[in-house]
Amino acid sequence: MEAYIGIDVGSVTTKFAVVDKDGELISHIYLLTQGKPVQMVQQGLTQIKQQLPKEVDICGVATTGSARYLAGVIVGADLVKNEITSHAVATLRHIPEVQTIVEIGGQDSKIIIIRDGIVTDFGMNTVCAAGTGSFLDHQALRLDMSIEEFANQALDSKTPVRIAGRCTVFAESDMIHKQQMGHHIKDILYGLCQALVRNYLNNVGLGKDIRPPVVFQGGVAFNRAIVKALQEELNTEIIVPPHHELMGAIGAALLAHEEMVSSNNGSKFKGFEASEEKYHISSFECKACPNLCEIAQISINGQVLARWGGRCDLWERSPSN
Amino acid sequence: MRVGISHLGNLSIMIKAWAQRLGGGLILPPANSQHTLSLGAKYSPEGLCLPFKLSLGNLIEACELGADTLVIASGAGICRLGYYAKTQEQILRDLGYNFEMISLNLSKDRLLGLIKLSKRLSNNASWFRVISALRFGIAKQIAMDKIERVVQKVRAVEQVKGTANRLYAKAIEAIDNADDYHTLKKVQRDYIDQLNHVAKDTQANPLIVGIIGEFYVTLEPFSNLNIESELGKLGVEVRRRTFISAWGKFSFFFNYLGLDEKSKIHKAALPYLKRDVGGDGWETVGEKVLHAKEYDGLIHLAPFTCMPEIVAQNIMSSTKENIPVLTILCDEQMNRTGMLTRLEAFVDLLKSRRRARNNTQHKGR
Numbered sequence: 001m002e003a004y005i006g007i008d009v010g011s012v013t014t015k016f017a018v019v020d021k022d023g024e025l026i027s028h029i030y031l032l033t034q035g036k037p038v039q040m041v042q043q044g045l046t047q048i049k050q051q052l053p054k055e056v057d058i059c060g061v062a063t064t065g066s067a068r069y070l071a072g073v074i075v076g077a078d079l080v081k082n083e084i085t086s087h088a089v090a091t092l093r094h095i096p097e098v099q100t101i102v103e104i105g106g107q108d109s110k111i112i113i114i115r116d117g118i119v120t121d122f123g124m125n126t127v128c129a130a131g132t133g134s135f136l137d138h139q140a141l142r143l144d145m146s147i148e149e150f151a152n153q154a155l156d157s158k159t160p161v162r163i164a165g166r167c168t169v170f171a172e173s174d175m176i177h178k179q180q181m182g183h184h185i186k187d188i189l190y191g192l193c194q195a196l197v198r199n200y201l202n203n204v205g206l207g208k209d210i211r212p213p214v215v216f217q218g219g220v221a222f223n224r225a226i227v228k229a230l231q232e233e234l235n236t237e238i239i240v241p242p243h244h245e246l247m248g249a250i251g252a253a254l255l256a257h258e259e260m261v262s263s264n265n266g267s268k269f270k271g272f273e274a275s276e277e278k279y280h281i282s283s284f285e286c287k288a289c290p291n292l293c294e295i296a297q298i299s300i301n302g303q304v305l306a307r308w309g310g311r312c313d314l315w316e317r318s319p320s321n
Numbered sequence: 322m323r324v325g326i327s328h329l330g331n332l333s334i335m336i337k338a339w340a341q342r343l344g345g346g347l348i349l350p351p352a353n354s355q356h357t358l359s360l361g362a363k364y365s366p367e368g369l370c371l372p373f374k375l376s377l378g379n380l381i382e383a384c385e386l387g388a389d390t391l392v393i394a395s396g397a398g399i400c401r402l403g404y405y406a407k408t409q410e411q412i413l414r415d416l417g418y419n420f421e422m423i424s425l426n427l428s429k430d431r432l433l434g435l436i437k438l439s440k441r442l443s444n445n446a447s448w449f450r451v452i453s454a455l456r457f458g459i460a461k462q463i464a465m466d467k468i469e470r471v472v473q474k475v476r477a478v479e480q481v482k483g484t485a486n487r488l489y490a491k492a493i494e495a496i497d498n499a500d501d502y503h504t505l506k507k508v509q510r511d512y513i514d515q516l517n518h519v520a521k522d523t524q525a526n527p528l529i530v531g532i533i534g535e536f537y538v539t540l541e542p543f544s545n546l547n548i549e550s551e552l553g554k555l556g557v558e559v560r561r562r563t564f565i566s567a568w569g570k571f572s573f574f575f576n577y578l579g580l581d582e583k584s585k586i587h588k589a590a591l592p593y594l595k596r597d598v599g600g601d602g603w604e605t606v607g608e609k610v611l612h613a614k615e616y617d618g619l620i621h622l623a624p625f626t627c628m629p630e631i632v633a634q635n636i637m638s639s640t641k642e643n644i645p646v647l648t649i650l651c652d653e654q655m656n657r658t659g660m661l662t663r664l665e666a667f668v669d670l671l672k673s674r675r676r677a678r679n680n681t682q683h684k685g686r
Contacts (some may be wrong), residue, residue, distance in 0.1 A: 066658065066662075081665075082662045082665040082666045082669070083662065083666075084662070084666035084669070085665070085666055085669040116677070118670075118673050118674060118677050119666075119669070119670045119673065120645065120670070120674070121645065121670075122666055122667075122670065124659070124662070124663060207634075207635065207638040289354060290351065290354035290355060290356040290357070291354045291355040291356075292355055292356075293355075309657075311546070311547070311657070312547075313483055313486075
């Protein structure tokens, strides 16, 4: 059976999706990156191999997410694709009439505007990561509750309080201020959800033509309180697709399929054995000019596979040569 | 006299040639680097823009090299540029540097101001020497800009990525070393010839992206993380109106004759913006309107906190001329990975848009 792997290595989570030649999801994995992208990609490979039936033949692999180049080197990707395109491809397959995609992940958030099945505009948060998953996790941890409990409590709120959401530092001090004044935790939590949604729409969504159907995906879409706040703010139904947290990986897998159909070459996939290899990551400061770029490199058995991080091409080496 | 200046793209090559013919005395600070930026950002008020910070960094480096006279561009426009010379002077004095400060208001004094400045800095050299020095500098600038226009095309279609950039760097060096018009012409011809003979992908029909926005960040590759090279790697041909030689041609010569390249651009912007909003904001809006049909997409470069460009950005999102625009704000916090992700996604967007347009054209037949 032909199958294609999509790997989305984000800042907080690492996702694997395997699709068959009809684009149907046959297997998936959701792991925490824990600051160790290389190990997590290898661990994911091991786990996905165990999940897949024996007769599966991997015909193509694509990587996406902020560690897409690194992951691409490790697995031998046929395609390395940015997150925006990957997300759009996956959503369009499941909800072809979509006009707006809201994606909120661990460290960044995006908006993708689609008309007639084509991406016409997009935005990513620029100077500030306020309102992404990491901040919600941090608040749940501070209040000693799981993120599920956070959502349940927030959904219970009848009289949410107003939280300053422009910046996470101010949001947190405002939450503490409200809590010390005697407001209910549930009202503060839902107030925070509303503040994050407002912040998202005012920053990432600024100047974008948001029209329904609106699809909400990424890890934060698990949080039903945020979904509700977004629904209230946009005054339209919010669709949270099944496997919304895997959309980037699914999109990458679909793109890997497309890439292999149009190319005549075989897959560059290194095989599941790549999970056994010992990769060595190191970095150094280039002293060739006053820019002092920090160059990162990945090598295997002393042989450098790739380098990146420079302002110029001095150290850049594509994985292929 | 030891004159320090700040950098802007390859302008320093022109100024060097000009100063050499006037008898030297130029202190050229090192090219823009992370060190320059750190110095500039450290001593600038935080909310000021990247051009201010980088040029302040250049001037500090020039002072460290012993400059005793600083030439700073100023203006009387609506943007903060009007205050820059004074603010930079004050910061440098507070840092304890001793220098004479000359602020050059090019938009008001124009060519005559430049010639008067040359007279002053060269201890009253003859008019003939002043004008011939300036002419030779301008010739170098024109040669560099002609070559760069070819480089923008070659980058998109070259088979071995980076070839055009290497040739371009060599060409700049050769132009810098050229001592007379004859050599200069030969260098220009040779390099354009070499660029035309670079192995290219002849099947490629590259996307065409226009670079619009603020003058400094469109011209200084350090400030925009070399965006044109990155687009070249993605197979995109870049077009840009702003070149130092083109700007000088109009500001110094043609404007006197009543010819203004900007009037056409302003006219195009009129339905949306009826007046100058400072900096290059009016031109940015006009260029979007003008290029909507010609190009596949536009990249709008603006320094973070730049008022005129923010005005332009907000107006551009509601013009009826439909062309995708990606705004990139340049500041010292900018990171390369984030920019590349946006560029890659933007290129994907433009490709699928072009594919869809071709499909509908086929159906129409």
